[in-house]
Amino acid sequence: MRRVYVDTGAFIALISRRDQDHERVVRHFRSLRANRDVLFASDPAIGETVTRLRYDAGLAAVARFRDVLERSVARGSLQVHESNPELRADALRQMERFDGLALSYADAVGAVVARRVRADVVFALDHDFRVMGFSVEPS
Template sequence: MKVFVDSGAWIALIYEDDANHTRAEAYYRSRLSQKARFLTSNYVLAETYTWLRYRVSHRRALQFHRMVSAAEQQGLLRILWVDRAVAEEAWRIFERYDDQVFSIADCTSFVLARRADEVFAFDDDFRIMRFPVRP
């Protein structure tokens, strides 16, 4: 099973004061025990690092970066990079959904999340786009 991880899920997982922290930990551990492969993107990670840096601390952003690097080295996480083709498809989505408040980063995630079986997220954006969202 492949699980695409959005920034809100990463934040809930690493930031103990997040309202979804307990749910995020339980879901993450459950999928780990099922040998799931986690996917995320460089844009999602940039959003997460920035959020942690400004709302928590520089140290916490670095801790998260080390956690991501270790997970990638262990084969638990694959970072998908936004290239020109992904960016162009993301802009098509952005143009099409003018009634939504999707960011361009969200739209790149929609393109990349097609490679996953489900999405680990806490906002409604992926649901609006009809992805199977957990937890």
Template sequence: MIRFLVDTGAWYALADRRDPDHEDVALCLHERAGRLLTTNFVFDESVTLIRYRLGSGAARAFGERLLSGGAARMVAVTRRDETRAWEIFTRYRDKSFSYTDCTSFAVMQRLGIETAVAIDDDFRSFGLACLP
């Protein structure tokens, strides 16, 4: 079964109905239900971003949905993933990868996931496929 890792930008677009990518992301996630993963680092980044931009109620609703397992399976970033993420972060100095993105790259490598649901171009820059 092909699995997909969902990044912060996609979660935010899903949470914000006014976001220009909302409809595309919502459809993309719906079509891949049951095959979606995200990480605890992406969860942290997403719930914080949603709280700052949309308020604590929206962040709480998003967090509860994700933590219940209803939207995606949460994968914990391991110590080995963090070591790999740091290697990526320090190697690609010409890129603007966040450390959280680097942990996602490491998890994707570990789990053999080739496609992310992501809005920004960082995953493509790292050589991964992106949806929507």
């Protein structure tokens, strides 16, 4: 059992059947569940996911995400970290530290949360987490 931080892109590809990475991400999520890995996310990543799904895939996709989110939290396979003043301050410092990446706030918070929970890996589709020193899946 591993500790896995889940980034926005992975959530979007899981829900949006039109996403080019949908099938690959669905397979990877299934393998994480089969391994009984514990998933972590941040409230800003959830918000970013909802916003992007709303505008790119519609309200039905948002409803599917809500259902997946609620079930995962209820069964204890996903923990969502809420923002607080300390987390916000650390995320802003993370953005300054990696100025060349042009990190989104959600990614900066995600990096802080991943470090705090000692994530073994980050489930992401972009390269930012790898540049920040994390192991990233899927490859």
